[in-house]
Structures are given as C-alpha cells and as structure tokens.
Amino acid sequence: MSRPARLTSFFILVVVLALGAATPPAAATSERIAGDGWAMTVHYPAGDGPFPAVIVMPGCGGNSPPAVARGLRAHARALNAAGFAAAIIDVLSPRGLDTICARAALLARLTKAVPADIADAAARLGRLRRVDARRLAFLGQSFGGSVALEMAAGAGGRFAAIVAYYPWCADGYGRAGMSRFTTPVLILTGLDDDWTPAERCTRLRPASGSYPARIVAYRGAHHSFDLPGLPRQKVPGVGGAKTVGGNPAAGADSRRRYLAFLKERLEDRR
Numbered sequence: 001m002s003r004p005a006r007l008t009s010f011f012i013l014v015v016v017l018a019l020g021a022a023t024p025p026a027a028a029t030s031e032r033i034a035g036d037g038w039a040m041t042v043h044y045p046a047g048d049g050p051f052p053a054v055i056v057m058p059g060c061g062g063n064s065p066p067a068v069a070r071g072l073r074a075h076a077r078a079l080n081a082a083g084f085a086a087a088i089i090d091v092l093s094p095r096g097l098d099t100i101c102a103r104a105a106l107l108a109r110l111t112k113a114v115p116a117d118i119a120d121a122a123a124r125l126g127r128l129r130r131v132d133a134r135r136l137a138f139l140g141q142s143f144g145g146s147v148a149l150e151m152a153a154g155a156g157g158r159f160a161a162i163v164a165y166y167p168w169c170a171d172g173y174g175r176a177g178m179s180r181f182t183t184p185v186l187i188l189t190g191l192d193d194d195w196t197p198a199e200r201c202t203r204l205r206p207a208s209g210s211y212p213a214r215i216v217a218y219r220g221a222h223h224s225f226d227l228p229g230l231p232r233q234k235v236p237g238v239g240g241a242k243t244v245g246g247n248p249a250a251g252a253d254s255r256r257r258y259l260a261f262l263k264e265r266l267e268d269r270r
Contacts, residue, residue: 029043029044030042030043030044031044031128033121033124033125033128034094035117035120035121035124036117036120037091037094037095037114037117038089038090038091038094038117038118038120038121039089039090039093039094040055040087040088040089040090040121040124040125041087041088042085042086042087042088042125042128042131043076043079043080043085043086043087043088044080044085044130045080045081045083045084045085048130049085049129049130049131049132050129050130050131050132051083051084051085051130051131051132052083052084052085052132052135052136052137052262052266053084053085053086053087053125053126053131053132053135053136053137054079054084054085054086054087054136054137054138054139054163054262055087055089055118055121055122055125055136055137055138055139056072056075056076056079056086056087056088056089056139056140056144057089057091057118057138057139057140057141057143057144057147057148058071058072058140058141058142058143058144059101059141059142059143059144059145059224060099060100060101060107060142060143061098061099061101062090062092062093062097062098062099063088063090063092063093064093064098067224067227067228067229067230067246068227070227070228070229071141071224071226071227071228071230072088074226074228074251074255075139075226075255076088078255078259079259082259082262082263084137084262085130085131087121087125089118089121091110091114091117091118100143101143101235101236101237101238102236102237102238103238104238104239107143107238110143111143111146111147111150111168112150114147114150115147115150115151115154118138118147118151119158122136122138122158122159123158126158134160134269135160135266135269136158136159136160137159137160137161137162137163137262137265137266138151138159138161138162138163139162139163139164139165139258140162140163140164140165140167141165141166141224141226142165142166142167142195142196142223142224144165145164145165145166145167145168145187145196146164146167146168146170146196148162148163148164148167148185149162149164149167149169149170149185151183152164152181152182152183152185152213153178153180153181153182154182159183160183160184160265160266160269161183161184161185161186161261161262161265161266162183162184162185162186163185163186163188163258163261163262164185164186164187164188165188165189165226165254166188166189166190166193166195166196166198166223166224166225167187167189167196167201168196168200169187169196169200169201169204178204178213181213184214184261184265185213185214186213186214186215186216186257186258186261187201187213187214187215187216188216188218188226188254188257188258189201189215189216189217189218189221190217190218190220190221190222190223190225190247190250191217191218191219191220191221192219192220192221192222192243193221193222193223193225193243194222194223194242194243195223195237195242195243195244196223198217201213201215201217202215202217214261216254216257218247218250218253218254220247220250221247221250222243222244222245222247223242223243223244223245224244224245224246225245225246225247225250225251225254226246226247226250226251226254226255227244227246227251228246228248228251229246230244230245230246231245231246232244232245233245
C-alpha cells in the first residue's frame, strides 16, 4: 500500500473510532424502583424523555399469572409506542400475597389502603430523570380498576387522568360521588361481565360534575377482556366462580380509546 493510501486509511480509522467514542451509551429500556408495600418496573420508549408516564396496576391475581403478564406487556407496548413510559406496579407480592380474588374482606381493606402506596409510587416516579412529573396517569384492571376509582374520588389529584378497566363501582360513589371525582376518569367494561357488572357503573354515571366519568361498555365482553389469548373460563372469586375471557376486538378498541384519552388529558399539562 502506498504512503498516501496508508494515510487515508489511517484517517478514516481515526474518524470512525472518534465517532464511536463520541456516541453516548443507549439509555436503559427499563428500571425498577420500590417502596414500602410496592415495587414497580418502569418501561421507557426510545429516547431520553422526559416522558409522560402511566402507572399500570393489575387485578386481584397479582402480576405473575401468564395471561396477566401478557396483558401487562401488551399495555406497556401500546403505551411505549404512543410515547408514554409504562410503570407496572405490584402491590401484592411485596406484602407476601399472591391471589386475593376470593378474599372479600382483604380486597375491601386493600382497595382503601393501596391508594396511599400508589401516591408514594407516583411521587417516586415523578422524580426519575426520564419522567415528566407534570404528566402522570394511572391505569388499573379489576382490583386495580377499583383502586383507580378510589384514587379519583380522593387522592387522584397527582394524576392528570385515570383509566379503570372493569372496576367494582361501589354504591358509595353514587351519582353525587362520581360527580365529585377530582380527576378525569375513563371506565372500560364488558356488558357480559358477571364479576364486576357494567350496570353498576352505568347506573352511577353522573349527569354533571367537574370531571364526569366516561364509560365505554363492550357487548360480548367478559371480565379481563383486554388480556390477549385468555380463553373463556371460570375462576374463583368473591361469591363463587366468575367468568373471565379475552376479547381481541374489545381489547384493541379499548387500548385505542384510552390512548386517545390519555393524550387529550396529559396534553393539558405540558
């Protein structure tokens, strides 16, 4: 090789090495944080942020059952693709619990107690470098959906929006109670749900209020309709066996609706 050619090759090598050295390491795609009674894994979209973030809480069976884990991953992917960080929270295993679906007294107690854990987790989440603390939301399924409504009725002010999948709409909310929600709420439920019946929510829908709940009820959808690949089956619940089952059409439509809702509500806090 001639001297000019060797010099050219050396120059190219130096440039390539220099560019490689200047490239920052890729940001981590997830990180885990924990507090007293909760643990959370935050999944990020590509980029440095800061991103709006959504805390996602599953139902009374916890985070581990395969169908639930698939559902949580599906929600995380949908949120990340739309530019949101997805923070999957676990409030059962840190308490030494797995499923609590048939334990009525414990469900009722934790529905009232867990909002304090969610508030603590939201505060910690908002301090992360890649999260925009002004744009936080909460999404809960079943037990998590019931906690979501408790948040909306009380300690939900930290959140710009709340999404509740097939929650138990307690009698205590009433028309007046729901009209006093402190946070915009979207309820997504199935008309064939025999565990947390949709009519409990639709009959409580307030006629007015600062943040009247939006309710979408899907015909032919059972409890857990958003969980991909979940066959229709009976599972133990309070008061006896309950029906669960995925519904791909309702699941996909519900994700489109809550993403539009979140974008609308969180845009106000930019």
